[in-house]
Amino acid sequence: MAKRAAAFADPVEWRDLRALGAAIRARSLTRLPELLEQLEERCRENGIAVHWAETADEANAAVLAILELHGAKRVVKGKSMVSEEMHLNDYLERHGIESLESDLGEYIIQLDGETPSHIIMPAIHKNRGQIARLFGQKIRDAEYTEDVDALTAIARRVLRRKFFEAEAGVSGVNFAVAETGTLCLVENEGNGRMSTHVPPVHIALMGIEKVVERLEDVPPLYSLLTRSATAQPITTYFNMITGPRSAGEKDGPREVHLVILDNGRSRTFADRELSATLRCIRCGACMNHCPVYTRVGGHAYEAVYPGPIGKLVTPQSEGVGRRHDLLEASSLCGACGEVCPVGIPIPELIVRLRAEAVGEGSGSEVRGAGEGRHALEAAAWKMWSAVHRSPGLYRAATLAASRLGRWMPGSLPVLSAWTKVRTTPRPARRTLHELADEKGIPDA
Amino acid sequence: MPEAAREHILGRLRRATPRPAAPEPDVSVMARKVHAPDERYPRLRRLMEAVRAEFLETTAADWPGAVAAFAEAEGFRALAYGPGTEAGARLAAAWPARGPRLVAFDRPIEECKRELFEEIDGGFTTTLGGIAETGGLILWPSPQEPRLLSLVPPVHLALLDTTRIHDSFWHAMRAERWAERMPPNALLVSGPSKTADIEQTLAYGVHGPKRLVVVAVRGRD
Amino acid sequence: MPGLKKSRRYDPPIVTGVPASGGRRKPKAVYFFGTCLVDLFYPGAGLSAIQLLQREGVRVVFPRGQTCCGQPAFNSGYREEARSVAAAQIRLFSGTLPVVVPSGSCAGMIRRHYRELFAGDPLEAEAEDFASRVVELTQFLCGVLDVPLVDRGERIRVAWHGSCHALREAGVEDEPLRLLAQLSNVEVAPLSRERECCGFGGTFAVRHPEISAAMVEDKAEAVSATGADVVLSGDAGCLLNIGGRLEAKGATVRTAHVAEFLWERTRER
16 A cells, blocks of 8 residues: 555646546447447457457357367466456356466466456465465475465466467456557467467457557556556557558467457446446556455455455446455445545445445446345335424434433344444433533523 | 346346445545656555565666576576567576576467476566556566466566656556556566465465565666 | 654645635535445444544534445346445435545445446436545544644543555545544554555455465464554444454454544543
8 A cells, every 4th residue: 555655646646637537438428329330440450359258158158259260278468357357367267268377366366266256466475384375285396485486486487388388378467559450469478479479369358448549548548457457557568450461461360359358348438427436447546545455465355356346347237236345344434435546436336336236326327226125224224214304203213212221231233243342432421412401501 | 048038137237226326435535545757666565575576676678688597597407588588688688698597488388388387497578567556567468478477487587667657557557558558467466476275374486486576677776 | 743744735626615725625515425334333433433523513414225335246246136225325425525434445446436436327427426525434533624633631542553455445545544643542553564455345254264264364363462542443344354353362452433432531531
């Protein structure tokens, strides 16, 4: 957290850059269908084949079709959260295709049969001892070592062989530029470039919201991304792909495919307020600053996208009733919204989704609206409302609470969660209303 | 059906409540990130050295010799380059007869993949320029200078004309009108490959080159 | 003073009696919205706040019909219930008087969320007007009244917990610290993890008790580490939460609402 603060040391610059990032993302979203069409047209002109997929299943099928066309059995992958949504690796494995993660963090957890716990640092939950043991067990000819450089060298050796032999490379897309038909990839390790330039086929996966209007829109977003994610001014590589190997080029993939995935995003788009969710550039700052995430870790969310942004994305794609648990696991402290580089009002959207969950939202298309409403709780709030909108009832209730509350047992169901670690809250002997009467404070 | 998917997706997006046209974003925060011309190279060097890039300072006349000497000193078996560029031609012309081999990457990768992966110790490329704001080099692969030169060999030697350093990424793409002429691949490189995936500890030399050596040609800057 | 930085004066855009630019005319009268938690758990703080205002020559009106801003229901998603309670407050606090609220959380709720709660509702205009008149207590004391405070107490060390809603919803930054800075015998000890949530979050504390417990424990530890005699906050929910934890641990550090503290330190004996 301190490193990110240092990366944005100038508050004026942060304010202005963030406003610019939010404006660019918002603007792209207002023109989303046209920009997607423009992106498709430019890509096709440049020789990139474009495939559309409404669901994860369709996207998987599209990828499989391309691989089968080329008889490809060995795939290397760069990091892609969209591919996690698709559960692509499992899908390909079931079809007899090896899909190997090449980003070191992703490689580590794949080796251990896990899923990423953070969108930027997928193996953040593992320590070097665990990784050393993992490598020692699972990698042939790997000596046991806990030295970070040595572990890295082992991974380099193994993956270099894989890059060499791979028949196809899969990647995500950080930004897709409609103006030029350019796919931008951000990375530090070089595995992204290896996966997208060495094998003869490159398949890029993106969510519909990743498109931006112009090439000029990219530098501000890139700056916000690297500084929010890892407090770096720039990553090792910023890769811009605008086509497959052209005439005369000696290397590069012969074919580049772009798979554009919806998977519920268009539904989010339809709601003006909730569409701000789609501004996300997947930097991870929100989860790095979340008091809940930093205590429970990513796997506790049981979702592809953890953390605050996950609280918006997952309920909208899986249903606000089904994932009410995620929506409730927030104290609404607002740290996430404060650091979001594109100004997504995350706490406000969490509250909006909570309203949708209990069926008191704005009658929109949110998946699972109303399915989180429980009769008992709804009745309790109705009663609360009745008491609090009637001065007389409220007065009576607070009087009773102040006189009797001191004797309320801390073991009552609602209270016991509280009193496990805290003393029972004790109402005062007289309420403020009573004191006001006593002191003759004027009434309205 | 893929065609149906396209229509469904675009249809849903188009049917969504139209939003008011968003205003033109204010880019002054980008425009004001400028640096004095004589500050650009020192700044670039400082920022890139902070992420372990190495610098070999030389002159327009001497750089081919400097590159050859570097390869010799490092005990390279071979250095790969793109022969079709002006810089490539100069390099070849100045290459010593003995010592490391200078290998032209002038055939499709399919014909020289093993050699590139296993026998080449360094790759030499030119650059389009540099970026002062964050540090970084602009690489513009082409038929004459293939992409993998700056990726596969464990050492990447990049020729930088220090008078061609832009204030920032944003300034560079506007000044040189990239939007009108994007090649199939273009990229920014700021240092050797790295990762912090193991206990958030920095380790260099992951999948990309382990070393980035900037051959900085000092001109009239 | 640790943590104190030069900051802009609080300039509420529309607060009757105070022009937005320049001029510091005090309002002659204000409404006081005590909030439900202060009403039941910290009435002394509410009274102290009223007395602080009265001492500056401001007439304080306390509409007896007031209850709650509606935040608990709103945050839980029960908007209709929140709206009906909020509507009652809007009607009650009618007119042009500023509304002073001894809670950043409640002030933030009204200022930032009443508009959306009443969007498209017949009460929309009144809701916006009401929201524009709401001011958090320390913002009012510091930015509008510019109260002079003379310390009449013994030397004491305090820790300040700024609630995350006060900070992020109501925009309360350093007003409380500037007020405390005037008290010559009060030392404000820097609190680690200052901007981190204490784990109250309203119903969050009972819905996700383990996480909330972990958060309040970290906050309590940080408070104890300051060696302060008392930890202050402008938000009753945080006080209940942190105070409850500290007490359960047998810690000696007390908790107090900043209003009560300021009044006790400065009132004539």
